[in-house]
Amino acid sequence: MKPATDAFPVHHDGQDDRSQLIREALYNAIVERRLAPGTKLVETEVGKLFDVSRTVVRAALQMLAFEGLVKIERNRGAFVAYPTPDEARQIFESRRVIEPEIAERAAERITSADIKLFQAHLKEEERLLVERGPNARRAAIKASGDYHLMLASVAGNLILERFMRELIARSSLVIALYGQSGASSCARSEHADILDALMARDSKKAADAIRHHIDHIEEDLDYKVVSNSPLRDALRV
Amino acid sequence: MKPATDAFPVHHDGQDDRSQLIREALYNAIVERRLAPGTKLVETEVGKLFDVSRTVVRAALQMLAFEGLVKIERNRGAFVAYPTPDEARQIFESRRVIEPEIAERAAERITSADIKLFQAHLKEEERLLVERGPNARRAAIKASGDYHLMLASVAGNLILERFMRELIARSSLVIALYGQSGASSCARSEHADILDALMARDSKKAADAIRHHIDHIEEDLDYKVVSNSPLRDALRV
DNA sequence: GAAATTCAGATTGCATACAATTTGATCGCC
DNA sequence: GGCGATCAAATTGTATGCAATCTGAATTTC
Numbered sequence: 001m002k003p004a005t006d007a008f009p010v011h012h013d014g015q016d017d018r019s020q021l022i023r024e025a026l027y028n029a030i031v032e033r034r035l036a037p038g039t040k041l042v043e044t045e046v047g048k049l050f051d052v053s054r055t056v057v058r059a060a061l062q063m064l065a066f067e068g069l070v071k072i073e074r075n076r077g078a079f080v081a082y083p084t085p086d087e088a089r090q091i092f093e094s095r096r097v098i099e100p101e102i103a104e105r106a107a108e109r110i111t112s113a114d115i116k117l118f119q120a121h122l123k124e125e126e127r128l129l130v131e132r133g134p135n136a137r138r139a140a141i142k143a144s145g146d147y148h149l150m151l152a153s154v155a156g157n158l159i160l161e162r163f164m165r166e167l168i169a170r171s172s173l174v175i176a177l178y179g180q181s182g183a184s185s186c187a188r189s190e191h192a193d194i195l196d197a198l199m200a201r202d203s204k205k206a207a208d209a210i211r212h213h214i215d216h217i218e219e220d221l222d223y224k225v226v227s228n229s230p231l232r233d234a235l236r237v
Numbered sequence: 238m239k240p241a242t243d244a245f246p247v248h249h250d251g252q253d254d255r256s257q258l259i260r261e262a263l264y265n266a267i268v269e270r271r272l273a274p275g276t277k278l279v280e281t282e283v284g285k286l287f288d289v290s291r292t293v294v295r296a297a298l299q300m301l302a303f304e305g306l307v308k309i310e311r312n313r314g315a316f317v318a319y320p321t322p323d324e325a326r327q328i329f330e331s332r333r334v335i336e337p338e339i340a341e342r343a344a345e346r347i348t349s350a351d352i353k354l355f356q357a358h359l360k361e362e363e364r365l366l367v368e369r370g371p372n373a374r375r376a377a378i379k380a381s382g383d384y385h386l387m388l389a390s391v392a393g394n395l396i397l398e399r400f401m402r403e404l405i406a407r408s409s410l411v412i413a414l415y416g417q418s419g420a421s422s423c424a425r426s427e428h429a430d431i432l433d434a435l436m437a438r439d440s441k442k443a444a445d446a447i448r449h450h451i452d453h454i455e456e457d458l459d460y461k462v463v464s465n466s467p468l469r470d471a472l473r474v
Numbered sequence: 475g476a477a478a479t480t481c482a483g484a485t486t487g488c489a490t491a492c493a494a495t496t497t498g499a500t501c502g503c504c
Numbered sequence: 505g506g507c508g509a510t511c512a513a514a515t516t517g518t519a520t521g522c523a524a525t526c527t528g529a530a531t532t533t534c
Contacts, residue, residue: 016311016487042515053489054516059299066303068396074253075495075516087395094396101334158324159305159331163400253517279485290519291486312486312525479532486525495516504507 019059022050026060030069030080031145031172032138037082041070067166069173081173085223088174092218095167098160099148099214100207103194105155107203114154118195121147125191145172147191151210154198171217178221190216256296259287263297267306267317268382268409269375274319278307304403306410318410322460325411329455332404335397336385336451337444340431342392344440351391355432358384362428382409384428388447391435408454415458427453 026046029035041061043054050057061078064070072078083091125147128140145168152164190213197206263283266272278298280291287294298315301307309315320328362384365377382405389401427450434443 016309018488044515055488055490058296058516062296062299063303066300072253077496077516090394090396093394094400097335097338097397157327157330159327159404160334163331167396255518281485292518292520295486314486314526475534477532477534479530481530482528484525484527487523489520489522491518491520493516493518495514497512497514499510499512501510502508504505 016056016059018050018052019056019063022046022052022057022060023063025050026064027069027169028142030064031169032142033172033176034138035080037080037173037177039080041078041080043077068170069166081170083170083174083177085178087170088178088221088223091167091170091174092214094163095171095214096211098163098167099151100210102152102155102157102160102164103197103206103210104203105157106151107198107201107206109156110154110198110201114150115195115199118147118150118198121150122191122195141172144191145169151194174221175217178223180222181220253293253296255287255289256293256300259283259289259294259297260300262287263301264306264406265379267301268406269379270409270413271375272317274317274410274414276317278315278317280314305407306403318407320407320411320414322415324407325415325458325460328404328407328411329451331400332408332451333448335400335404336388337447339389339392339394339397339401340435340443340447341440342394343388344435344438344443346393347391347435347438351387352432352436355384355387355435358387359428359432378409381428382406388431411458412454415460417459418457 026035026041035041043057043061046057046060047054061070061072065072065078069081070078071081121143125140125143128136128143131140148168149161149165152161155161190209194206194209194213197203197209263272263278272278280294280298283297284291284294298307298309302309302315306318307315308318358380362377362380365373365380368377385405386398386402389398392398427446431443431446431450434440434446
């Protein structure tokens with residue numbers, strides 16, 4: 001399993017290193033909501049930031065587009081994705097399909113070393129929730145997503161793990177757009193509940209706990225009222 | 238739902254047209270096994286074939302790499318993926334997670350128009366199985382995969398549909414490598430069983446039928462003995 | 475003769491140049 | 505003043521050039 005709090009290196013298939021690096025940087029920026037949905041990503045600007053040519057940036061943007069985090073419009077450029085309510089529903093439906101099964105497998109495979117990492121991660125999440133300030137808030141959002149990715153990692157299926165990574169990231173965009181309570185999405189106690197089920201190696205209970213958790217996250221959304229920038233909605237959606 | 242027998246246009250997010258076209262052509266070639274696992278895809282050669290520059294080809298290859306159909310090795314080039322036994326197991330595990338849920342949703346949502354398309358497709362599959370010759374065989378393989386994609390399409394979730402597309406394509410590679418009986422993977426009668434369940438709108442039965450079907454496909458595999466080209470294995474894997 | 479070495483050809487990785495397209499701003503017109 | 509046309513700047517799409525790397529074969533060495 002991978003480190004609990006730190007950056008989550010994307011499982012990379014042997015792609016070239018530099019665009020992978022840019023992809024991860026943008027990925028993190030999107031997941032942590034430093035980049036708002038709809039933000040334009042100009043190739044030359046990103047390139048300057050990382051000191052690479054547009055070629056490399058384009059490769060990164062195309063990867064992100066492929067996993068639905070970025071939308072590329074021909075001759076117009078790349079934008080941070082702006083999921084529609086319908087896409088949002090599909091994202092959560094997909095999570096409901098995949099994540100409980102992941103939890104079941106994780107419950108069967110979890111080791112004591114994994115458990116320690118989960119506990120440490122949970123403590124960190126708790127700490128970040130108490131702390132104030134935008135940075136802490138961002139870190140909390142990231143940590144919350146990473147919890148789900150740790151779960152996927154323990155389940156031991158790289159393909160499902162990749163699917164989950166995509167779904168988690170897109171969920172973050174959905175929550176940014178349609179989340180109501182400022183509460184950073186994941187009630188910490190539910191993460192603890194899931195870990196309890198894992199420690200008991202109770203795969204059915206783990207699956208149920210995840211289902212409840214996803215239900216709660218989605219209950220906090222309001223697909224009708226669009227949250228942040230109503231004007232941009234009219235333009236982009 | 239999409240046409241039954243014809244090429245399955247990849248749901249494209251608004252990517253550029255030309256690399257998308259190349260991607261689809263290579264995708265079909267791989268799924269229909271005109272391109273064997275391990276085959277090298279030289280950028281300039283592919284470019285000449287489609288009359289485009291390497292830039293466009295590279296974009297296509299990177300997309301295919303992202304969905305696991307092609308492996309890009311740094312400074313060495315792109316190769317048609319050569320799934321290891323372990324990857325193969327993960328591919329089928331992922332299918333077992335996703336496809337029964339797809340079948341359930343399809344059973345709930347199927348329309349009479351869909352049913353007609355399925356029936357036509359089934360008939361076509363039957364016809365192709367009887368016919369002889371490599372082209373008919375290829376068409377049969379393709380049609381068999383398309384059946385599963387039609388199912389995904391009826392389920393009405395574009396994300397799961399994309400995941401399935403990837404899994405079906407990679408399954409085709411796995412079967413090419415580890416398949417034992419020449420039988421082109423999908424027993425036609427099982428496809429008919431699945432359709433029966435769909436027509437009865439019996440989602441549980443549909444899910445079970447799919448599970449059985451996947452079991453049978455995987456039972457025909459032998460991950461120990463590598464099928465086609467033992468020498469290439471030693472080199473590439 | 476077998477193994478190691480060298481080197482040329484082929485191929486990829488990346489940067490850049492140029493054409494096509496979009497954007498948004500100025501200007502003219504009603 | 506509002507509306508539409510015209511044009512320049514910005515940005516993307518694509519091709520291409522060059523350096524770095526790999527490949528495979530001829531050559532040398534033992």
